Amino acid sequence: MDIPSINDIDFNESGEWPLIGKIVAAILICAVIWGAGYYFLIKDKRSQLARLEQTETELRMSFEVKQSKAVNLEAYKEQMKEMEVSFASMLQQLPRKSEVADLLVDISRTGLVNGLEFELFKPEEERPIDFYIELPITMRVTGSYHQFAEFVSGIAALPRIVTLHNFKMGPLTTSGNMTMDVTAKTYRYFDEQGK
DSSP states (O other): OOOOOGGGGOGGGGGSSSSSHHHHHHHHHHHHHHHIIIIIIIIHHHHHHHHHHHHHHHHHHHHHHHHHHTHHHHHHHHHHHHHHHHHHHHHHHHGGGGGHHHHHHHHHHHHHTOOOEEEEEEOOEEETTTTTTEEEEEEEEOOOHHHHHHHHHHHTTTSOOOEEEEEEOEEEEEEEEEEEEEEEEEEEOTTOOOO
């Protein structure tokens, strides 16, 4: 069998080509059609498919998060009710503006009951923070270590929220007493009038 050269091939007489030439020509035509189809039809669709698959993954994750929330919705509602009750209870522990003076008296009385001497008791300016107002009180008291401990314990037992900050204790004097500088902070909720 004699294989003709490429220059001898007559495309008008393709029906008379040998079988191997017909097979090669059919394979080449199929490859060109497949390549053109891929390039013009499929190539752009593949990138679009990748984007859509990524979007599907994101939407599936979002759905799972929302589904888990929906499944636990009743538990969340119960937890929210408990938090509202707890928040209302804590708000009751914050003094109202009219009760701040009584709270200051309670703090100083707690120190005096425990045998402390006040060298300084100075309420500072109120500072608004978020939904509450902070009222710092700078104090310097003199007494023994155990009296300080009783004072701190007494402050913690007050019915209103009072926190102690910036402790600084001085050295023992010849009388066996020490000084303590401390800032007590009490908090109050903004009234309906915003004050």
